[in-house]
Amino acid sequence: MKNKVVLITGASSGIGKATAEAFAKKGANVVVAARRIEELQALVKSIEAMGCKASAIKTDVSSAKSVEQMVAHTINTFGRLDYAVNSAGIEGNFGSVIDLPEEEWDQVININLKGTFLCMKYQAKAMLKSGNGGAIVNIGSVNSFLGFPTGSAYVTSKHGLIGLTSSASAELAPQGIRVNLLCPGVTKTPMHDRLRGIVGDDLYDKGLIPTIHLQRAGSPEEMANAILFLCSDGASYISGSTLTVDGGLTLTM
Numbered sequence: 099m100k101n102k103v104v105l106i107t108g109a110s111s112g113i114g115k116a117t118a119e120a121f122a123k124k125g126a127n128v129v130v131a132a133r134r135i136e137e138l139q140a141l142v143k144s145i146e147a148m149g150c151k152a153s154a155i156k157t158d159v160s161s162a163k164s165v166e167q168m169v170a171h172t173i174n175t176f177g178r179l180d181y182a183v184n185s186a187g188i189e190g191n192f193g194s195v196i197d198l199p200e201e202e203w204d205q206v207i208n209i210n211l212k213g214t215f216l217c218m219k220y221q222a223k224a225m226l227k228s229g230n231g232g233a234i235v236n237i238g239s240v241n242s243f244l245g246f247p248t249g250s251a252y253v254t255s256k257h258g259l260i261g262l263t264s265s266a267s268a269e270l271a272p273q274g275i276r277v278n279l280l281c282p283g284v285t286k287t288p289m290h291d292r293l294r295g296i297v298g299d300d301l302y303d304k305g306l307i308p309t310i311h312l313q314r315a316g317s318p319e320e321m322a323n324a325i326l327f328l329c330s331d332g333a334s335y336i337s338g339s340t341l342t343v344d345g346g347l348t349l350t351m
Contacts, residue, residue, distance in 0.1 A: 099121065099124040099125055099126045099180075099181075099326075099329075099330070100124070100125030100126070101125065101126070101127065102125075102126045102127070102180040102181065103126065103127045103128075103129070103172065103176040103177075103178050103179050103180050103181070104118075104121045104126045104127070104128055104129070104180065104181040104182070104183065104329070105129045105131065105168070105169070105172045105179055105181070105182045105183070105221065106118050106121070106128065106129070106130055106131065106182075106183045106185060107131045107132065107157065107159055107168075107183070107184050107185055107186035107213075107217060108131075108132055108159075108184075108185035108186035108187060108237070109130035109131060109132050109138060109141065109185065110130075110132035110133070110134040110137035110138055110141070111132075111137060111287065111288050112185075112285070112287030112288055112289065112318050113185050113237060113282065113285065113287060113318045113321045113322065113325075114130070114132070114183070114185035114186070115130075115137075115141055115318065116317075116318035116319050116321065116322040117183050117185065117318075117321070117322040117325050117326075118130050118141060118145065118152070119141075119144070119145065119322070120319070120322040120323065120325070120326050121181070121326065122145045122148055122150040122152065123148065123150075124326065125150070126150075126180075126181070127150070127151045127152070127176045128145055128150065128151070128152040128153075129152070129153050129154075129155065129168075129171065129172045129175065129176070130142065130152065130153075130154050130155075131154070131155050131156075131157035131159075131168050131186075132156070132157065132186065133156065133157070133158060134156075135154065135156040138154035138155075138156070139154055141154070142154045151176070153171070153172075153175045153176075155167070155168050155171045157186075159184075159186045159209060159213030159214070159216060159217055160208040160209050160212055160213050160216070161216075162216050162219075165213075165216040165217055165219075165220050166220050168217075168220075169220040169221055169223075169224050172224070173224055178228050178230065179221060179224045179225055179228065179232065180225075180230065180232050180233070181232060181233050181234070181235075181329045182217065182218075182221040182225075182232070182233075182234045182235070183234075183235050183237070183325055183329075184213075184214045184217045184218065184234070184235070184236045184237060185237045186209060186210075186213055186214075186217075187209060187210045187213075187237065187255075188205070188206060188209050188210065189206075189252050189289055189292070189293075190202055190205055190206035190251050190252055192248035192249055192252070192296075193248055194247075194248055195250045198248075198250060198251060202251060203250075203251045206251035206252055206255050207251065207254065207255050207258075209255075210252070210255035210256065210259075211254075211255040211258045211259065211262070214236050214259060214262060215262060218234060218236075218262075218266055218277070221234060222234070222266070222270055222275055225274075225275050226273060226275070230274075231273075231274030231275055231276075232274070232275045232276075233275070233276045233277075233278075233328065233329040233333075234266070234270075234275060234276070234277045234278075235277075235278055235279070235280055235325050235328045235329060236259050236262070236263050236277070236278070236279045236280070237259075237279075237280055237282070238256050238259045238260065238263075238279045238280065238281040238282075238340070239252075239256045239281055239282060240281055240282070240283045240284075240342065240344050240347055240348050241253045241256045241257075242256040242257055242259060242260055242279070242281050242340070243257075243281070243342075243348060244348065256281075259279055260279060260340060263277055263278065263279040263338065263340070264338050267337045267338030268338065271337040271338065276328075276333070276334075276336065276337040277337060277338065278328045278333075278336060278337060278338070278339050278340070278341065279339070279340045279341070280321065280324055280325055280328065280340075280341050280343065281340055281341065281342045281343070281344070282316065282321045282343055282344065283310065283315075283316055283342070283343065283344025283345055283347040283348070284306065284307075284310065284315040284316065284344070284345075284347065285315060285316045285317065285318060285320075285321055286315050286316070286317055286318065287318055290315065309347060309350045310344070310345040310346060310347045310350075311345055311346025311347070311349065311350070312345035312346060313345075314345065315345075316343065316344070316345055320343065321343055324341055324343045328341060
């Protein structure tokens with residue numbers, strides 16, 4: 099991946115941040131995007147300290163204009179786009195399908211599902227224009243398969259990514275752009291910490307963790323390794339697929 103270019107959304111923390119660092123270690127030039135520019139700038143400094151090149155851009159993935167500017171920034175900075183990782187996402191506020199406000203639904207869908215669509219739209223345009231092919235990895239969740247009470251907006255947004263990824267692959271893979279979906283299980287990220295705060299330590303430790311075959315949460319770095327694989331030449335015959343990295347959680351559900 100030396101001198102290749104990767105664009106990562108949601109890179110200010112969690113899986114996105116770990117993925118940016120993992121690509122940098124492989125020699126890639128990295129563009130990181132998120133809403134929190136201060137965290138992105140700190141990440142850029144950390145990557146540059148490794149002797150690698152990186153650039154940050156503040157981005158709202160629910161805005162077509164912002165996403166278009168993000169991709170243009172990538173091309174203007176590094177001249178090409180080889181890999182894209184669409185990691186931006188929120189859990190939103192959980193609530194009964196009866197009581198959930200429409201604006202809460204819209205916010206989650208606009209970022210998690212519409213945002214991924216917009217990112218692929220402009221990322222694929224740039225990749226096709228270069229003629230070098232590429233790989234796109236979208237980030238779903240075990241909730242791309244599993245629902246839970248009060249999670250209708252989040253679960254719907256993650257379920258939708260399966261269809262979006264499959265359809266995009268059918269269109270883009272014949273033109274040399276592979277598109278896949280990574281579905282992480284319980285992973286130690288800021289979102290994970292908020293989840294633990296909601297369910298409580300006792301239910302988390304005695305109810306959730308024992309359902310995972312590996313009996314632990316995953317790390318952002320483990321998810322990043324799977325993303326690297328899906329972008330690599332080692333995954334050259336993988337497109338339109340869903341890779342579930344959950345320690346065996348979904349097999350017990």
